[in-house]
Amino acid sequence: MTTATPADTATTPAVPASPMAAAGADRRWVWIVVAAAAALPLLRSVVPDIISDYRLFLMSTMMIAAIAVLGLNLLTGFNGQISLGHGAFYAVGAYTAAILMDKLSLPYWTLLPIVAVVCFVVGFLFGLPALRLEGHYLALATFALALAVPQMLKYRWLEDLTGGVQGIVLLKPEAPFGLPLTEDQWLYYYCLIVTVLLFWAAWNLLRGRSGRAMMAIRDHSMAAGTMGIDTARYKTVTFGISAAYTGIAGALSASAIAFVAPDSFGFFLSISLLIGLVVGGVASLPGSIIGGIFTVLVQNSAQALSNFVKNDIGLPYDLSPYSVYGILLLVLMYVMPTGIAGGVVMAWRRLRR
């Protein structure tokens, strides 16, 4: 017996979707932002203190995180399938890329299509049993996946491929065609190109028929089914696409950090993606970028924050990013259930009224 009455389940959506529609952002602004991002490294000679290689590297990791969050958003935000284990697909992407580079010596730029296909297949296959699960149950299955991933990566039979606990050390990609760019600068451009392409693809997907079908399934699965939408196909394919996006992010991160090891793909990673999703904005493309930026910021400023708490406030505690995440997750659900993107849109609408 469920406690929810039929009326309850019908009126409560699965996710607090952001009011910003998939294609909500103004196109002109998008071009301005992309152009500004592309011009950024060129300013390095002008203001070398502000645009350092390290900062560019950080921004690359933000873009990578944004792609990963977008992957989760496609599944959870736009299709209503809740995943607490997207770190698993990130890991598959990272390891696929690392193994191909390490064992087959494939150049890094050939990897992304292969990774996308591999992760799509893995996601699609996981999506099949997930078809029978909804809401809390799917969350439970993916939660279990998130916890088990590091252990699976250490499996003895895979050790030759994965390097076991040690992981795999890689080389950082170098700029092609003799372009006068440092590794970090080239990484930045590489990530920027991939990010723009992937967001453009997602935007196209979402504003079309398939996007509407995905969202219809999220809002009322059974009604979508009676309208002739093949919910099973859409859900599994969405799972595959979502995994492919997150996997590509994983592959990029393997290149960026030039290292993969099992314990960096634990539960914490999945939580980071989740927080990127809810902080940025559920079912929002710009929200995915905000979410990506945010998770990197938290992880990088945690040390500073911890020092601040210790030295300036005088509390004898280490503040981990985990605690920041925890508090934020709780507070956000009360204050801004649609994330920053959703909150901004709502505030803007209220101001204009």
Next chain:
Amino acid sequence: MEQLIQQVASGLANGAIYACVALALVMIFVSTDHINFAQGEMAMFSTYISWQLIQWGLDYWIAFFAAVAISFVAGVLIERIVLRPLHTAPVLSIIVVFIGLLAICNSVAGTVWSYLIKEYPTPFPKEVFGFSGLIGAHQLGVVVVTLLVLSLLFVFFRYTPLGLAMRAAAQNPVSARLAGVRVDWMLALGWGLAAAVGAVAGMMVAHIVYLDPNMMAGILLYAFAGALLGGISSPGGAVLGGFMVGVLENLVAYLGNAIEKGFGVYIIGNGEKLTVALIIVITVLTLKPSGLFGRVVVKRV
């Protein structure tokens, strides 16, 4: 052969822990339809509280009961303060709040007590049961304590008016209100009891796995597997499922070991514990979501 029996016996001891956590999960699930992802971390936190009390010089059992009482109150407060306002929130919001709770419990325990592994005492004297070898004194104690807790809960739910009211509130909240039951408080009480049972599990297992903020992650996963196997809508089923999973876990490791010895091929071992749990979770969810002893939930549109 003796080794096999030993494995089964210690599997039962682990299973007792899983059964407690599984029961805690089910108590919350049947009344709210929520899966409490923070159940394990809450239990871990309770265990730290008892550890702290022992450090301050309290007797083990006093610390034990104090921690259970504190956990009960904390569980009630969490339901009233954190979850009540989200009564009609979307599923994702509720899951996110559970994950937030999990992260807070884990990180606060880590900051206050550090992430270093600690020894946790056992209240059971080594040789008091007059035999050893087959099953350790602590393991036997764990089984006894958990069975005691489970029977107490059974008596409470089956034979007391309050227990009846809680069952009624879980089964049909609208009707329960019309019978004068304060349903909101029943849910909060359910949370309190779940937290208390979880605390018992944490304090019993800490001596075996050692105390650290991440000690419950794997146990929670096994409890999930147990609850699902038995039927997440059935308290009795979840308890049985917990024991089954505990034995199964050890049998798989035993079998893997035997194969490695006999054929020299490594297939599965202790390193794959969580993967085994994942496989159980996904298999049960896809093949028989109601579990072995649960009721099938009919969905109405």
Next chain:
Amino acid sequence: MVALLEVNGLRAFYGQTQALYDVAFALEQGGITTLLGANGAGKTTTLRAICNMVRTEGRVAFDGQPITGRATESIVRLGVAHVPEGRGTFTTLTVEENLRIAAYTRGRSAEVKRDLDQVFEYFPRLRERIQQQAGTLSGGEQQMLAVSRALMLRPRLMLLDEPSFGLAPLIVQEIFRILRRINEESKVSMLLVEQNAALALDLADHAYVLETGRVVMAGPSSVVKNDENIRKSYLGY
């Protein structure tokens, strides 16, 4: 003499939809009053509004005391027993447990035992099924159980939502006969909502007629019964 239940300017809402518009009526102590009306007229909503089970505005007073905005369970504890549409059976609990819930604040005292005996005196069939799972009872038995559960609250007012729904005529007659006995012997006032107007007007001494969320007619049952419009619309002759 103060009315047992007094309803004034009662409005009720489902989300944005308003279901009741300034409904007003009063119930006398000891009487049986019926609310008549077509499907969707707001009969069930009125009962729910009294117990604050929907979003409600207006004034409801029980025994002179305002109860608007109180929690459902508090209103119930004041002595308003609501026998809901669909009977509200706790299907996985036994018949005895179904009855004991309503008395759980009173513990397991001898008093509860006496109340149980009283209930079984009205509905002997339930005594035979006392340890049976309530979900396995027939529809008529579940309706008896619902009335009995309400009785266990020791109410002064009973709100009955379509007690005849889906039951065979013989069972309906039996239940209505017992309702009259309960009214007379246990001094429980009743507010009855019924599709079956003829049946309701036979049992009740007062009637109100609801149309699209408003009271359109009120009076003693005998008068309402003989009103030509009512006869045509609700009694069918």
